[in-house]
Amino acid sequence: MLGMPRAPLSSSSPSPRYFYSRRIEVSLSSVKCFHKLASAFGATELQAYCGQLFATFLPEDPSFHKALDLYAYARASGDPVLEELCVQFLAWNLENLTQAEVWTSIPQSLLEALLPRSELAVSSELALLQAVDVWSREQGASPGDVEGLVEHIRFPMMAPEDLFELQFTLPLYQRHEVLFQSKILQALEFHTVPLPLLLRHYGLNLTSEAYMPRAYTAANWSASVTNGSWAAHAQWDYPSRAPFVYRKQLGYRYSYLYSPYQSFQTPLHPSFLFRDQLVSWSLVYLGRMQDCWNYGFSCTSDELPALGLTRSGAWDPTVGYDNKALMLCDGDLVVDVADFQGSKAPIPSALDTNSSRRASSFPCASGSFSSYQVVIRPFYFINSTGLE
Numbered sequence: 533m534l535g536m537p538r539a540p541l542s543s544s545s546p547s548p549r550y551f552y553s554r555r556i557e558v559s560l561s562s563v564k565c566f567h568k569l570a571s572a573f574g575a576t577e578l579q580a581y582c583g584q585l586f587a588t589f590l591p592e593d594p595s596f597h598k599a600l601d602l603y604a605y606a607r608a609s610g611d612p613v614l615e616e617l618c619v620q621f622l623a624w625n626l627e628n629l630t631q632a633e634v635w636t637s638i639p640q641s642l643l644e645a646l647l648p649r650s651e652l653a654v655s656s657e658l659a660l661l662q663a664v665d666v667w668s669r670e671q672g673a674s675p676g677d678v679e680g681l682v683e684h685i686r687f688p689m690m691a692p693e694d695l696f697e698l699q700f701t702l703p704l705y706q707r708h709e710v711l712f713q714s715k716i717l718q719a720l721e722f723h724t725v726p727l728p729l730l731l732r733h734y735g736l737n738l739t740s741e742a743y744m745p746r747a748y749t750a751a752n753w754s755a756s757v758t759n760g761s762w763a764a765h766a767q768w769d770y771p772s773r774a775p776f777v778y779r780k781q782l783g784y785r786y787s788y789l790y791s792p793y794q795s796f797q798t799p800l801h802p803s804f805l806f807r808d809q810l811v812s813w814s815l816v817y818l819g820r821m822q823d824c825w826n827y828g829f830s831c832t833s834d835e836l837p838a839l840g841l842t843r844s845g846a847w848d849p850t851v852g853y854d855n856k857a858l859m860l861c862d863g864d865l866v867v868d869v870a871d872f873q874g875s876k877a878p879i880p881s882a883l884d885t886n887s888s889r890r891a892s893s894f895p896c897a898s899g900s901f902s903s904y905q906v907v908i909r910p911f912y913f914i915n916s917t918g919l920e
Contacts, residue, residue: 564605571609583614587894590621591865596634603642619645621894624858624866627654627749630663636670640677643667647684653747653858653866653907657689660746665704678704679711686742687719692804695719718742723804727850727912738912745802747856747869747907755796756860756905757817759837792817793827800846801910809846815906816840818876829875834888839870839877839904852913858905861896866905868892879904 563585570579589598599618606615622629623646629635643664646652654660664685668678682704687695695716698705705712721730722743730736736743748754793816800809816827818838824831829840839857857877859868870877881889882896892901 567611567614568609571611579611580613583611583617586614587617587621590618591861591867591894591896594628594632594862594865596622596625596629596632600634600638600642604639607641620651622646623649623651624653624747624869626652627659628864630654630659630666635663636667638667640671640673643681647681648741650741650744650746651856651869653749653869655750656748657686657746658691658694661685661690661698661704662702665702669703675707679708682708682711682715684741685715686744686746687715688722688743689745689748689802690719692720692723726805727914731914738914744911745909747858747909749858749905749907751796753798753909754905754907755794755813755815756903757792757794757815757839758903759817759819759900760792792819792823797845798908799910800848801851801912806846806848806851809848811843811847811908812845813906813908814840814842814844817904831876835876835878837879839872839879839906840875841872841877841906842875850913851910854909854911856907856909858907859892859896859901860903860905861894861901862898863902867894867896867901877906 563582567579567582567586569575570582586602589602593599599622603615603618603622606612606618619642622642626646629638647660647664652660654663661682664681667673668681673681698712698716699709702712727738730738745753793814795812795814797810797812800806800811814827816823816829816839818824818827818829818831818836818840820836821831821833823829824836824840827840828842831838841855843853855872855877857870857872857879858866859870859880859882861867861882867882868880870880878889879901880892881887882892882898882900884891884895896902
């Protein structure tokens with residue numbers, strides 16, 4: 533069994549004691565060295581354990597330099613588990629990554645790994661396309677490489693007015709006009725043709741990635757709450773409504789001052805056909821059994837803390853939801869994502885402790901999450917009897 537991280541070893545090189553005792557104390561400062569040693573000697577248990585420790589580094593660096601360095605190391609060492617760890621962290625924090633200084637220098641292999649993912653947390657699909665446009669121009673990417681990346685952009689998830697304006701506002705459009713026209717036509721059909729006709733005449737695979745929303749964090753698809761105590765001690769922070777880059781340049785800690793309860797509205801579905809139909813949502817942080825009783829949730833003590841989400845208003849039998857809960861650390865870094873199980877989403881432990889709750893995928897050094905963001909993800913439920 534492997535020991536937990538403690539003080540750095542006095543020796544400047546990894547100790548061979550692991551190969552004799554199968555037990556070793558691994559410090560964060562020496563984990564990369566131990567990982568190299570484990571990889572070289574095929575010590576899979578030590579290699580896997582070191583890979584888990586790498587997760588502690590990633591939330592510590594909002595510039596993403598460490599994440600990109602670890603991604604390059606994982607690729608060079610041929611460790612797919614560590615590579616996936618880096619890609620997962622960057623996918624959940626893509627909005628911040630696209631606005632960081634390192635965005636235009638990320639390798640193409642990383643962008644190709646990120647773009648197909650539905651768990652990308654980004655303000656909108658349009659913002660993602662614009663970020664790819666910036667990256668491609670700074671990189672001087674070849675036409676073939678650009679077209680391969682654009683294939684993963686989910687044009688149906690953009691509003692018709694945004695699709696129309698691409699020809700005037702996006703530099704990539706002029707260099708790939710035929711491709712963009714095809715993608716825009718596909719998206720406009722999705723926005724204007726009722727679902728039964730789409731299925732009857734086109735046989736579209738509406739479960740393909742192009743028709744599935746990502747984790748869109750813009751206000752029209754998401755809302756945030758805190759556990760209450762965090763908002764109280766964050767009142768001195770600079771206003772959180774300033775643009776992200778501006779807030780980064782201030783050099784001050786910032787926060788979103790939400791309460792434990794939030795009500796908000798979203799469209800019933802991304803299709804323009806549902807533009808006038810709104811769904812009302814209620815999001816609440818459930819920390820105690822009393823909270824469950826107050827807000828009408830059925831809870832057991834071992835489920836708490838959790839997030840509660842209820843909806844009312846517009847409804848359609850062809851529309852389903854795959855909503856997600858994002859756990860934020862230090863204001864804006866996503867360190868874990870949870871699925872809603874019915875009307876509740878479990879909140880993991882912010883640190884890897886011996887509690888009954890699972891640990892967050894990436895530890896939050898402060899010991900508690902700064903806020904929780906819910907993203908609403910509607911999709912066509914094509915097996916519904918409403919299609920008959």
